[in-house]
Amino acid sequence: MALVYRVINESGSGMYQGGFYYDCCTDDDGRADDDAHTGHIQPNPHGDKGLCDEWVKLDYEYRCNMLFGFSSLDQMSRWIHKHTWRKNMHDRGGKIAVFEVEDGHMIEGQCQVVFHPEYARLVHRLNVYTLEVLP
Numbered sequence: 069m070a071l072v073y074r075v076i077n078e079s080g081s082g083m084y085q086g087g088f089y090y091d092c093c094t095d096d097d098g099r100a101d102d103d104a105h106t107g108h109i110q111p112n113p114h115g116d117k118g119l120c121d122e123w124v125k126l127d128y129e130y131r132c133n134m135l136f137g138f139s140s141l142d143q144m145s146r147w148i149h150k151h152t153w154r155k156n157m158h159d160r161g162g163k164i165a166v167f168e169v170e171d172g173h174m175i176e177g178q179c180q181v182v183f184h185p186e187y188a189r190l191v192h193r194l195n196v197y198t199l200e201v202l203p
Contacts, residue, residue, distance in 0.1 A: 069168045070176075072183050073144050074137035075196060078161030082136060092156035093148065110147055111179055119177025134182040137167070141199060147179060151197075158197035166191045 077088040113123040123131065138144035144164070148154055154162075173187035193202040 069170060070139070070174055071191070072137040072139065072167045072169050072174060072181055072188065073141060073194075074135060074165045074167060075144065075148065075157065076163055076165050080165075083157070083162065084136075088157070088160065088162065092160060092162065093150070093153040109179060111177075113177070113180075113182065116177035116179050119175055119180065119182065122175045123182070130184070133184060133186075135185050135188075137181050137183060139176050139181050143179065143181075154197045158195060162196045163202065164194040164196050164199070166194060 075083040077083060077085060079086070081088075083089045083092075114120050116123075126134075138147065141164075148157070167183070167185075167188040168191050169183045170187040174181055174183040194200065195202055
């Protein structure tokens with residue numbers, strides 16, 4: 069079993085659903101893109117070292133049902149690297165859902181993980197800003 073940290077919006081969908089990420093994580097210039105020159109990158113699965121080779125081997129239907137998350141809070145903090153972004157997510161009802169994922173149903177990349185929800189169990193939720201466990 070492995071733990072996965074998935075940022076969810078108020079309705080429980082992932083952070084890229086319904087514009088949640090872009091509403092919370094845009095800077096004054098309107099950018100929410102990765103920032104490779106500072107080491108904060110947000111690649112798609114094909115560009116994530118460690119994930120890309122395994123991602124392309126997956127059956128298309130299986131891949132379409134996978135969810136994205138992070139292998140640690142540190143990995144999440146490198147993706148959502150600005151405190152103001154996490155504060156904005158908190159203010160808009162965002163949380164971190166922590167899942168236990170059965171072995172063999174998660175692929176860890178350098179920047180993110182993918183996992184199949186059918187083989188995951190919600191353990192608890194965290195405040196996306198303070199990282200405290202929620203009731």
